[in-house]
Amino acid sequence: MENKSNELALLKVIEQYENIIIAKHVSPDWDTQGSAYALREIILNNFNNKNVYVVGEKMNFGTREEDESKLTEGIISTSLLITVDVANFERVDFEFKEKVKEVFKVDHHLEVDNFGKGKLVDPSAIACTQVITLWSNNCNLKLTKLGATYLYFGLITDSGRFLFEKTNGKTFLAAKILVEAGVIITEVYSELFLKKLELAKWHNKAFSMAEFKNNNEIAYIKVTSDFFETLNLGEEEVKSALTVLSGIKEIKIWALAYQTPGNENVKVSIRSRDFNINSVATNYNGGGHKLASGAKLNSWNELDNLITDLQDLIE
Ligand SMILES: [Mn+2]
Known part of the structure; x- marks a missing residue:
């Protein structure tokens, strides 16, 4: 060898x-x-x-x-x-x-x-x-x-x-x-993998904030900068709530969109088990891997378009 x-x-x-x-x-x-x-x-x-x-x-x-x-x-x-x-x-x-x-x-x-x-x-x-x-x-x-x-x-x-x-x-x-x-x-x-209580509470709350589209095939969580500020957590910790949407049979593509305080930009982390979400992320100032990718929007107004493009991947 x-x-x-x-x-x-x-x-x-x-x-x-x-x-x-x-x-x-x-x-x-x-x-x-x-x-x-x-x-x-x-x-x-x-x-x-x-x-x-x-x-x-x-x-x-x-x-x-x-x-x-x-x-x-x-x-x-x-x-x-x-x-x-x-x-x-x-x-x-x-x-x-x-x-x-x-x-x-x-x-x-x-x-x-x-x-x-x-x-x-x-x-x-x-x-x-x-x-x-x-x-x-x-x-x-x-x-x-x-x-x-x-x-x-x-x-x-x-x-x-x-x-x-x-x-x-x-x-x-x-x-x-x-x-x-x-x-x-x-x-x-x-x-x-042990997490602090503050983070567990956020994960629990995050699931209840999820919005569902396409017969539950798409799920996403929105974190505005105002809400971000109420969480006593760092950016990586806020982002980590994306995992609450993973491993669910019905959900084919899931995402977490968030705005850090003082920023107009909306960062979006996107995941999937099967669909090449990277092909969509690259059209929104982003990229990464086929099943795990990120995008950067100029404002919340662009989120609907992004979600529609993700829906198109499934249909
Ligand atoms: Mn390595």
Whole structure:
């Protein structure tokens, strides 16, 4: 298998360098951050005399990784840079990425940008953490409970708790390896999915605010800026109420439209199980993925048109 030699290549290149920088993608999620932290843990526990620096924005904090302040020109120019969970070089969250000695890419996205001298890429993997888990296992590297826990965070978030399409046998093999390395899954789930009461109340209210069209095939929630202000929640939290409309048999397309205080624009998050809603979103200043996409309207007046276009997808 081709990846066998790539797995050995990653092992070898780590052996060759004393200074190793690990970079995530911009707007980090758990897959990139879990990959980065776990890889640092694996390297420090299996190789002697390595300096490992994780760089980039810290997820949910908006601050930078502390390791960045330790880097000097001398360290950077003699470093190996390992990128995790990033398909395009421009999305690598490291200011001095052009200045390193060598780049190695570890990823699970479709290859669009062939950067990096070496690479370990499996586009069939649901998460980058899956690629790293199987690599460390195949190479008989020691995996600590902490490292395994970081990897598990990425595995379950990118797979939607093993729900999404690309979840396969290798995903469960990775989960098995991680659990056997000591991951306490209930702790991970609590940290990720326990919500505060304020948010639960909003979700409950949000469902009662839903409007239905097309024989319940379309459902959407409208959050005006006035109402937004009465919620004591952040934008991501307000948006998260979209999930209350998912997983309902009759509802084929669902959306949440909201206006943040002080803004005319109306942002809309749209989801579907089957219909290519992205084709509509791109006509409204937006885009994303086939089944999960966003749009940006100039005002509430445009919402009816958007809903009509979504109806047309079904009919
Ligand atoms: Mn990912």
